[in-house]
Amino acid sequence: MGNQTITAADTVSSSITGTSSQINVAPSYTQITAFSIFASGPSYNRGTRLFYETVTITNTGGATINGPIQLAFNGLSSGLTLANSVGSSLAPGASASVMAQFSNPSNILIPISITAYSGVF
Amino acid sequence: MWGAKRMRIFVAGCFVLAFLAPAAARAGSVFFFATDTSSLSGSGYIDLQYNANAGAGASTATITDFLTNGSLGGAATISLVGDASGNLASTVTILNGALDSSGYNDYNEAITFGTFATFEVALSNPVGGTANSAFILSYYASDDATPVFSTDLTGASALLTVEPNGTVLVQTYRSASGSYDTTLGSTPEPSSALTLLGGLVLLAICAARVRWRCDR
Numbered sequence: 001m002g003n004q005t006i007t008a009a010d011t012v013s014s015s016i017t018g019t020s021s022q023i024n025v026a027p028s029y030t031q032i033t034a035f036s037i038f039a040s041g042p043s044y045n046r047g048t049r050l051f052y053e054t055v056t057i058t059n060t061g062g063a064t065i066n067g068p069i070q071l072a073f074n075g076l077s078s079g080l081t082l083a084n085s086v087g088s089s090l091a092p093g094a095s096a097s098v099m100a101q102f103s104n105p106s107n108i109l110i111p112i113s114i115t116a117y118s119g120v121f
Numbered sequence: 122m123w124g125a126k127r128m129r130i131f132v133a134g135c136f137v138l139a140f141l142a143p144a145a146a147r148a149g150s151v152f153f154f155a156t157d158t159s160s161l162s163g164s165g166y167i168d169l170q171y172n173a174n175a176g177a178g179a180s181t182a183t184i185t186d187f188l189t190n191g192s193l194g195g196a197a198t199i200s201l202v203g204d205a206s207g208n209l210a211s212t213v214t215i216l217n218g219a220l221d222s223s224g225y226n227d228y229n230e231a232i233t234f235g236t237f238a239t240f241e242v243a244l245s246n247p248v249g250g251t252a253n254s255a256f257i258l259s260y261y262a263s264d265d266a267t268p269v270f271s272t273d274l275t276g277a278s279a280l281l282t283v284e285p286n287g288t289v290l291v292q293t294y295r296s297a298s299g300s301y302d303t304t305l306g307s308t309p310e311p312s313s314a315l316t317l318l319g320g321l322v323l324l325a326i327c328a329a330r331v332r333w334r335c336d337r
Contacts, residue, residue, distance in 0.1 A: 040255055041255025042172045042174060042225075043277050043280060044170060044172070044225055045268065046276065047266040047267055047268060104224060107203065108222065112175070
């Protein structure tokens with residue numbers, strides 16, 4: 001994000017090179033504020049050795065949230081990682097669920113503190 | 122003498138009392154699990170978990186009355202992780218780990234499959250807290266890694282989500298054949314049953330009063 005330049009080079013004959021003028025790259029996502037989260041509780045699969053949790057986001061605002069919706073899990077400590085996160089557009093009052101997968105080799109309690117974003121990072 | 126409006130309010134109140142019993146199951150209820158295991162033969166594993174998210178209140182799952190026409194593997198095949206203790210032949214107790222920050226609390230035992238397996242689970246109301254916990258039943262094949270009776274990523278045949286206010290949400294999962302091999306039932310906690318009974322008695326009194334007034 002911010003001011004960037006793009007440099008290109010011909011890797012075949014090395015005869016063409018170029019640099020763009022400065023361009024401004026703006027974020028294409030916004031933080032969602034009107035939402036609620038429901039998490040089912042963690043379930044461990046002995047085969048995959050991952051914890052799974054169904055996380056449901058509900059649009060509690062008055063306007064449609066445009067997708068894709070990204071859920072960012074806050075406060076994941078070292079060793080605890082989130083394996084996936086996706087979402088789609090949500091009308092007011094509508095809900096969508098995603099199966100979150102966690103690698104949690106230390107078997108710590110998983111914090112469900114979530115920031116939601118509309119758009120692409 | 123009661124006016125018509127006062128009588129309507131009284132009757133409406135009786136209906137409210139009659140239906141005070143919660144529509145959703147609640148912690149404190151006893152949940153009856155029944156799994157049709159007839160599609161499998163040989164041995165595998167039964168797996169029971171009770172896991173909390175960070176911030177959940179402390180709660181206990183007590184598993185009793187396990188019954189199968191197969192057989193359990195016995196003490197030598199029992200694996201305990203976190204806050205799980207006991208054995209299925211008598212009683213298994215699994216704490217959700219909220220007290221000691223144990224995120225994985227698991228009871229695992231070998232089982233030779235018959236045609237059914239049943240047991241009961243009593244979940245205590247969470248003490249405080251703001252996050253959910255989950256009680257999970259899974260069955261695994263003889264490698265103790267391949268879920269059977271479930272095609273869900275979790276490997277679960279059934280999952281109970283216990284909310285901070287004691288509400289319990291029930292979810293069962295399809296097996297590879299497309300059928301739901303595990304079914305659940307619940308009996309309300311004594312206080313809920315008494316509330317329902319009290320409401321029904323009041324409703325009966327209301328009906329009798331209305332009939333008496335109409336007859337006069």
